[in-house]
Amino acid sequence: MKPSRTNDAEITDWALSARRGDQAALEQFLRATQQDVWRFVANLAEPGLADDLTQETYLRALGSLRRFEGRCSARGWLLSIARRVVVDQVRAAQVRPRHSNEPDWQDAAERAHRPGKTRFEEGVVLGELVRALDADRREAFVLTQTLGLTYADAAEICDCPVGTIRSRVARAREDLITALQDAETPHRRLSAV
């Protein structure tokens, strides 16, 4: 699923040009990074919120673009802002009454094994399982698996050591295969997950 991605250095150059008021560079920066931001937030929060969260990310990012000095890659900088946006959204959501559209691990896992499902459905189900992961593991998993970043880049975005990313990715994998495995044997409960 690794998309052919624009060079990090080029994106950073666009961000720095946009900071100096170059409108064309700003547009290129947006087009080159938007997909990663959208998929990142869509995998961390409810997909229905992805558009709003993406916009909020850019609103914050462009508001503080003048303080971006190119010391790290602009993509990483943007994703770390997206990460904060999601954290803030989750906090805000906890203040409000709960919605019923929380991801249901059991249900999703059982649908994952329904015969005759399409690849699109499979993607949706896997997406739900990923969203049901523990927040830290999910973050590491989405950055490295869905966006295809290296462990080092993911560590910078999450502000943690590379070894932490490595173990979170491994645990996320463990959690996911356990969920899928438990769905194959429906009589077992998922309490261990």
Add this chain to the structure above:
Amino acid sequence: MKIGRNLRRATDDLLMVRCEIFREALSARMDSELGPLSEKDVDEHVASCLACQAWCDRTTALRRSLLVCVAPPVPDLTDTILANTPSPAPEKWGLRVALALVAIAQSGLALTQLLGMDTGMHAGHGGFTMSHLLNESAAWNLAVGVGLLWAALRPQAAAGQLPVLAGFVLVLTIVSADDLAGGNVTAGRLESHGFVVLGLALLYAVHRRHRDRLEPGPVTGDLLMTDNHISLRDRNPRATATADRPRRTTRPAGHHHAA
């Protein structure tokens, strides 16, 4: 007996821990990343551990499913984002260019004085001491010119020069007024001070513009961008709860302003 049982439990724990670290190594290997163990150790363990072999098969299958499953289409929000965000103000070059011109004029003036051309000073009558004082003043004038040029090129350098130049202009104004009253200075020489005064004014303007535009970043600024964000509060009620919360929760180092 008790000791033996404890020992066995410890061994079981050790086995669990061992599998966990090998699985981490397998997971890293799958992503072509550096694992916590040598490849040889991992291979040896996996060859002898059925649970880890199964784990490896399942995670590989999971990875494949993630690769082949169809990702939801990503909408293009570029136009919406552009419409909703004010683009950063373009940098205005006028002030810096003016400062550079003044700096060059000031330096040129100092150089002609150093080279002994007539700049309104009666350099002929002073003897050695006077001659050296003139050279010294020319050197200072040249230094002011160089400093101003540097600030025109690198606006962040403007702040440090302000007190020096302001002090210079203040004292120069007082002594000039005194000398003018006593008839010790020519109008031509006084006019040449105009560049320093103009330079000070432009230096201040460039400094202000630079500060307003960029606010010299904290050392870790690139990583801590979110504490001055503009919230979508009006359009997005979800943001309200967080917008009201003080946002300065990150590392204290983020608030140091490098002058």
